[in-house]
Amino acid sequence: NAGVTQTPKFRVLKTGQSMTLLCAQDMNHEYMYWYRQDPGMGLRLIHYSVGEGTTAKGEVPDGYNVSRLKKQNFLLGLESAAPSQTSVYFCASSYSSGGPRFFGPGTRLTVL
């Protein structure tokens, strides 16, 4: 039981490049979330999903897109990376709507 895994762990992009962050969970959870964590800002919700094929916007969705084609996977895409998207990205999942229960180890993204 791996829990929540994230790929990659680290990434450096140039402004304007695109990339996809992959989150996978093996707990059959319905709810999945993408957060970003910045110093002094705390955790901020980017997008979330309440089930396969569904996605919804969080607090800071601009510049990001997501997809949940399979229940166990939640992808976060950056179409044209900007330096303001330099952050640590966390994926999380839960079996109910009571908030994220399990977090992944994070992806540290730097946009130059």
Next chain:
Amino acid sequence: GQQLNQSPQSMFIQEGEDVSMNCTSSSIFNTWLWYKQDPGEGPVLLIALYKAGELTSNGRLTAQFGITRKDSFLNISASIPSDVGIYFCAGPNNAGNNRKLIWGLGTSLAVNP
């Protein structure tokens, strides 16, 4: 908008000491969640509180849902070095949507062995 204020911002204690931290809100919350984040890791849910006045323990950790519903407290008894990390409180937004949590900025705990 809603904000959660955590205090203290940081603590440096001796191993074996008890720790108290709190989280306050300008508005009423129906749920309080407490998480711990170890350096370089994602947060881990420690305790969830759902009723005013509720007192819940998880090992050496005890959390309380304040009776005013505008605050919550986390206590750690007999601290040990592995308690080091950042402790976050969180609660649902105005609409009671637990998918969109409001987060505090955390209390950073350092333990001197």
